[in-house]
Amino acid sequence: xxxxxxxxxxxxxxxxxxxxxxxxxxxxxxxxxxxxxxxxxxxxxxxxxxxxxxxxxxxxxxxxxxxxxxxxxxxxxxxxxxxxxxxxxxxxxxxxxxxxxxxxxxxxxxxxxx
Amino acid sequence: xxxxxxxxxxxxxxxxxxxxxxxxxxxxxxxxxxxxxxxxxxxxxxxxxxxxxxxxxxxxxxxxxxxxxxxxxxxxxxxxxxxxxxxxxxxxxxxxxxxxxxxxxxxxxxxxx
Numbered sequence: 001x002x003x004x005x006x007x008x009x010x011x012x013x014x015x016x017x018x019x020x021x022x023x024x025x026x027x028x029x030x031x032x033x034x035x036x037x038x039x040x041x042x043x044x045x046x047x048x049x050x051x052x053x054x055x056x057x058x059x060x061x062x063x064x065x066x067x068x069x070x071x072x073x074x075x076x077x078x079x080x081x082x083x084x085x086x087x088x089x090x091x092x093x094x095x096x097x098x099x100x101x102x103x104x105x106x107x108x109x110x111x112x113x114x
Numbered sequence: 115x116x117x118x119x120x121x122x123x124x125x126x127x128x129x130x131x132x133x134x135x136x137x138x139x140x141x142x143x144x145x146x147x148x149x150x151x152x153x154x155x156x157x158x159x160x161x162x163x164x165x166x167x168x169x170x171x172x173x174x175x176x177x178x179x180x181x182x183x184x185x186x187x188x189x190x191x192x193x194x195x196x197x198x199x200x201x202x203x204x205x206x207x208x209x210x211x212x213x214x215x216x217x218x219x220x221x222x223x224x225x226x227x
Contacts, residue, residue: 004156036218043118044157044205044218089156093213100213101147101170104156 002027006090006105013080014113021075021108023064023090031092033057033066033073034102038087047075047088082112116140118219120206126225127196135191135222139208146189147216148181149205157205163189164212196226 007022025031035047035057048057053068062077073090090105119138127133139146144165149157159173163183171181178196183189193200203223207216 043220044207046215049215091156100145100209100216101159101162101173102149102157102216104158106154106156 002031002092002094002103004090004092004103004105006088006108009087009107009109010111011108012111012113015082016079017112019075019077019080019084019110021088021090021110023073023075023105025071025073025090025092027071027092027094029094031094033064034091034093035062035064035073035075036089036091038089038107040086044089080110080112082114085110085112118206118208118217120204120219120222122222123220124223124225126227128227129196129198131196131226133193133196133224135193135204135224137189137191137206137208137219139187139189139206140210140217141187143208143210143217144186145209145212145214145216146183147207147209148189148191149207151203151205151221153202160191160204193224196224198226200224201226 003026032051034049036044037047048059050057050066056065064075087107087109089107091102121136146163148160151157162170166186178194181191203221205221206219209216
């Protein structure tokens, strides 16, 4: 079945450090891939997405590239800020057979220290 | 504009009781999803509505769980004979069409004592 595995947290970095959060997936079809972010006390928000192989999603300085050969969608940011502290979730949607339901990783808590 | 809202934000109930959780999606969104998130885990799919009908209820864990969306807007997730293992955050999401971005509500934290 479909699944998503992402690196365990918490990940603790200093401000302006480079960030990578690893995400790999297993899917039977050709999924779309997503990163969602959950800031403290808030709901889940879509951060970025990619719908086919070699696509790069980007938003707010974050990037992730859909790598079919390595079944990966790692999240990167060149210089993190304290305000990036949140829980990050990698997810996939193997539509249309799955009715577009999202399959999620366990989440990675990111802590940025000033 | 208003986002997805969920009520109540917190619900504490005793084992064996019945609970209803409400989701008010973004106006005009035809697709509605329910997910459940246990502590330290990612959300798990429960049920998907397209309009008024449950297009996919394969994620409901057992027959104590039921959801409705009678007019194609507000949805209610119903849990009978609650168990301590039902304690989790229940999330609702809606999208304008299947396959489009899912917008999430803040969730209802259910605690069964």
